[in-house]
Amino acid sequence: xxxxxxxxxSPHFPPINAPDHQRVRMALPYFRELGxxxxxxxxxxxxxxxSRDESLLSTIPSDAEVHHVRALPTSMTxxxxxxxxxxRSLPYLRSKGNELLSSRLFDLVFFSxxxxxxxxxxxxxxxxxxxxxxxxxxxxWLTDYYKGSALRPPGGKAKYAFSNxxxxxxxxxxxxxxxxxxxxxxxxxxxxRARYPELNARDFTVLPFAASERDFEFAKALExxxxxxxxxxGFTHWVYAGATGVIMQKSIRSFFIALQxxxxxxxxxxxxxxxxxxxxxxxxxxxxxxxxxxxxxxxDLNGIVDERTDRLPFLTTLKLLTDADALLIFGSDDxxxxxxxxxxxxxxxxxxxxxxxKKSSVCDIVRETRAGTLVTFSGDEQESEIALRxxxxxxxxxxxxxxTDWKEFGRYTARSxxxxxxxxxxxxxx
Numbered sequence: 001x002x003x004x005x006x007x008x009x010s011p012h013f014p015p016i017n018a019p020d021h022q023r024v025r026m027a028l029p030y031f032r033e034l035g036x037x038x039x040x041x042x043x044x045x046x047x048x049x050x051s052r053d054e055s056l057l058s059t060i061p062s063d064a065e066v067h068h069v070r071a072l073p074t075s076m077t078x079x080x081x082x083x084x085x086x087x088r089s090l091p092y093l094r095s096k097g098n099e100l101l102s103s104r105l106f107d108l109v110f111f112s113x114x115x116x117x118x119x120x121x122x123x124x125x126x127x128x129x130x131x132x133x134x135x136x137x138x139x140x141w142l143t144d145y146y147k148g149s150a151l152r153p154p155g156g157k158a159k160y161a162f163s164n165x166x167x168x169x170x171x172x173x174x175x176x177x178x179x180x181x182x183x184x185x186x187x188x189x190x191x192x193r194a195r196y197p198e199l200n201a202r203d204f205t206v207l208p209f210a211a212s213e214r215d216f217e218f219a220k221a222l223e224x225x226x227x228x229x230x231x232x233x234g235f236t237h238w239v240y241a242g243a244t245g246v247i248m249q250k251s252i253r254s255f256f257i258a259l260q261x262x263x264x265x266x267x268x269x270x271x272x273x274x275x276x277x278x279x280x281x282x283x284x285x286x287x288x289x290x291x292x293x294x295x296x297x298x299x300d301l302n303g304i305v306d307e308r309t310d311r312l313p314f315l316t317t318l319k320l321l322t323d324a325d326a327l328l329i330f331g332s333d334d335x336x337x338x339x340x341x342x343x344x345x346x347x348x349x350x351x352x353x354x355x356x357x358k359k360s361s362v363c364d365i366v367r368e369t370r371a372g373t374l375v376t377f378s379g380d381e382q383e384s385e386i387a388l389r390x391x392x393x394x395x396x397x398x399x400x401x402x403x404t405d406w407k408e409f410g411r412y413t414a415r416s417x418x419x420x421x422x423x424x425x426x427x428x429x430x
Contacts, residue, residue, distance in 0.1 A: 004107040005037040006425060007100060007131075011089055011115050013042035013066065014056035017314060019340060020114040020138055023421075026212045029061050030418040036425060039106075040066040041097060043089045047071035050282075053313040058218055069096045084163075086115035094121055101129040107430050109133040112182075116141045120170045123177045132179035132428050137188045138209075140336065142167045142195075172196070179428045182207050182421070185361045187336035205424050208361065210417035211343030211409070216318055224319040226312060228276050231323050235274045239324035241317050242341050244280040244291050247332040250377065251355040253295055254386035255330065260299040261387065262395040273304055275328070278320065279311035321348035326398065327372075331356025333379060338362060343412055346371040351399040355390065365412070371404045 012018035014025060024040065031038040045052060047070060060066075071089035082088065100106070109131055111119045122133035142164060175181065175196055181204050183189050189204040229237050244252065263270055281288035288309035296305035312320065321327060327350050331337050338361045345352055352372025356362045357379070366374045373394050377386045410416060 004035060004425070005039060005105070006031075006108045006110050007097065007106045008038055008040045009093065009097070009109065009111045009113065009118060009121070010040055011043040011085060011093065011113055011118055012048065012050065013040060013045075013068075014060055015052045015054045016045050016048050017051045017053035017056065017311060018048075020112070022209055022340060023136065023138070023417075024112050025056070025059060026210045026215075026414040027418040027421060028064050029214065030415050031422070034419055034422040036422055038064070039100065040064065041093060041100070042066060042068050043071050043085060043093070044068040047073065047089065048085055049074065049083070051311055053315075055218075055222060055224070055313050055315045058222065058315075059212075059215060067096055067100065069093055084115075084117075086113075086117040090117060090121075093118060094124070097121060097125060098128075101125055101131060106131050108179075108425055108428055110136065110425070112136040112138075114138045117166060117170060119174045123173050126177060132430065133177075134180045134182060134424065134428065135174060135178050136182040136184075137192075138184050138340075140188060140191060141171050175199070178203075180205065180424055182424065184208050184340065185336050185338040187359070187361075191336070205420070206361075207417060207420055207424075208338065208365070208412065209340040209343065210414040211347055211412045212414040213347060214414065215315065215344070216322070216347055219315040219318040219322075222315060224313075224316045226316050226320045226323070228278060228306075228308065228312075228320055229274065229323075234272075236272050236325045237323070238273070238275045238326045238328055239278065239320060240276070240328040240330060241278045241312070241320060242280070243282055244277065244330070246291070247334060247337075248330045249291075249295065250333045250383060251330040251386070252292060254377070254383045255328070255355060255390055256296060256299045256301060256305075257383055257387035258390035258395055259301065259304075261391055270304060275301075275305050276324075277305065277307040279309070279317070280307055281309040282311070318344060318348070321345060321350065324348070324350055326351040326353065328352075329354045329356070329362070331360055331362065333357060333377075335359035335379070342366070342371075346402075346404060346409065349402050349404070351402060353390075353394045355386070369405050369409045369412075371402065371409070373399065 008024055010021050010024045012021045069092035074083050077088055119135050125131055183206050186206045193199050277292045290307050292307040327345050335357045342362050342365055354366050354372050355375045358376035366372055375389050375393055
């Protein structure tokens with residue numbers, strides 16, 4: 001029986017379809033058997049602008065204790081230029097957290113979210129309730145990636161500047177007072193230690209997102225379907241599911257160059273191959289922009305490449321992956337990029353092409369598990385150089401089946417990853 005309890009702050013939570021609740025969602029079925037009683041603090045879905053995915057609720061244990069709070073409505077806050085859910089919900093999360101922490105004994109608070117301002121509650125609760133907290137860096141809070149760049153940052157320059165200003169004000173205390181820091185990428189501890197030299201290696205644990213076989217079982221049991229393509233329609237279907245944007249243009253353009261070359265050598269491929277990019281923009285349909293089809297048009301790949309900006313429900317996406325003939329992962333030109341989607345892609349058991357920066361943590365995962373064809377690139381390489389490797393390693397001899405080392409893959413499963421997370425929890429003194 002669990003003898004310790006953890007308050008998990010995850011503002012996004014099912015049925016909200018957001019990537020930053022995946023660690024918590026996948027871990028919930030295993031916490032109790034590993035000695036921890038989880039209590040989740042989330043924001044009511046009606047206050048989120050993210051899409052809903054009701055099927056995700058089927059993956060949450062029926063006895064999970066989840067508390068929802070409200071947030072200021074965007075109809076009010078957008079008048080002053082604030083749409084961020086973290087800022088809109090912060091006073092309500094603080095109030096409910098105060099109530100929970102004062103009414104029962106918690107051994108730990110765990111912040112698992114990319115809504116960074118919410119983490120500022122950690123030092124507040126630590127001082128008031130003497131409860132330690134752990135933070136989970138799924139993305140960098142502060143980054144120089146767009147500094148001096150002509151690229152448009154997410155949300156635009158004004159919002160990005162405000163976010164960075166807020167981060168510079170809040171991050172130091174949050175990081176310094178945390179009892180431990182979880183990071184999905186090994187580059188994040190390096191960045192944080194550069195800013196806070198007093199931290200050392202034992203203050204961090206690198207823990208990628210997990211692979212959930214249960215999710216595929218749910219998708220099968222619910223008989224999820226999709227309308228992206230029809231199976232056995234005579235075409236060969238390759239799939240990429242996830243956001244794209246300017247940070248992935250190098251890997252995508254390199255792939256299209258290689259594909260254009262291949263079509264010149266093998267023209268009949270044009271009538272057989274279809275490549276689907278699905279869920280490429282996090283924005284809703286009215287604000288979403290296609291970023292892949294315009295590039296495909298440059299290389300005369302119209303008719304082969306299809307882009308759908310809308311995100312599919314999560315379990316529907318798993319069905320899409322299992323229906324595909326091959327899967328593609330395109331990485332950012334940011335070396336710290338880590339693709340959380342790598343694990344469901346591997347579990348789909350299909351031939352897999354991964355094109356990522358050579359310093360990405362994804363490289364080690366693919367090499368260790370032998371789960372697919374890995375093509376890496378560096379920041380100063382020309383797209384044509386990368387394309388040559390894509391053509392020779394994938395397009396010339398495209399594999400017909402996956403050859404994953406499942407024994408090696410075992411340490412990335414949801415139960416194994418949750419055991420590693422709970423080991424961190426166990427080591428924190430109350």
